[in-house]
Amino acid sequence: MCTLEKRGDLFFLTLTGDDDHRLSPAVIDSIITALSQVKAQATRGSALITTAQGNKFFSNGFDLAWAQAAGSKSGALDRLNQMVLSLKPVVAALLSLPVPTIAALPGHAAAGGFMLALSHDYILMRSDRGVLYMSEIDLGLPFPDYFAVMMRSKISSVSARRDVMQRAMKIKGEEAVRMGIVDSVHDSAKNTLEAAVRLGEQLAGRKWDGEVYAEIRKSMYPELCGVLGLAPKVIVPKL
């Protein structure tokens, strides 16, 4: 599951538990609820930090064990598809949130978990542990449309995109910075979160208009907004 806390101007959405934070339907639902609360409570000068408990995983992606527990191939596919469809509104909520968003990774982010991280404006991760890893080709799974569009939209280097999508590269922090996927790396989970707090306070301190911030973010990723069903909103400038 996840918790949502507000400390000063910062919202902290934390994936809880000492496991690998698989994105099961229940976890995905709790994230959606938390993001709705952020949207409702956000003011000029808010920012969101999304992180996870423990120091090995941010999220290892969809809960394949739950899918396979369906007891049949078709049932497993249906459950996998259910998770694919239920994560889409999470991505849409992050793309349209009226606050700056930061993912602070205490460890690995794989597949759906990597997509959750990539749905944020900024990603900070550890240099000493943890990889970004799109395991789908290793699992013989195709990418959902919005996964592929997310990576096309947010990973600008063709070779980096190939290494992520077609080579299932396990990308460590320093490399992820070189590939333009991650903003900064830090030598522990604690220091990664502390850096995220500093960045969050810096961004929150700019006290941007949240509606304008969200529309500018959406204008940066028109194809992604299209696949998520996020229409641009006309903003009447407040002069």
Ligand SMILES: CCCCCCCCCCCCC/C=C/C(=O)SCCNC(=O)CCNC(=O)[C@H](O)C(C)(C)COP(=O)(O)OP(=O)(O)OC[C@H]1O[C@@H](n2cnc3c(N)ncnc32)[C@H](O)[C@@H]1OP(=O)(O)O
């Ligand atoms: C109606 C029907 C319609 C049908 C349609 C159906 C749908 C079809 C569409 C399908 C959609 C697919 C989309 C799927 C999305 C998903 O999410 S599926 C789930 C995917 N998840 C996974 O595959 C999990 C992947 N994870 C892993 O493989 C591993 O957990 C890991 C991330 C690779 C981590 O492995 P692990 O061995 O646990 O790693 P560690 O022990 O932490 O590290 C290993 C060693 O490496 C060292 N290390 C780690 N990081 C670093 C670092 N940054 N720097 C240096 N060293 C590092 C670590 O210390 C370990 O070393 P040793 O301790 O020496 O072993």
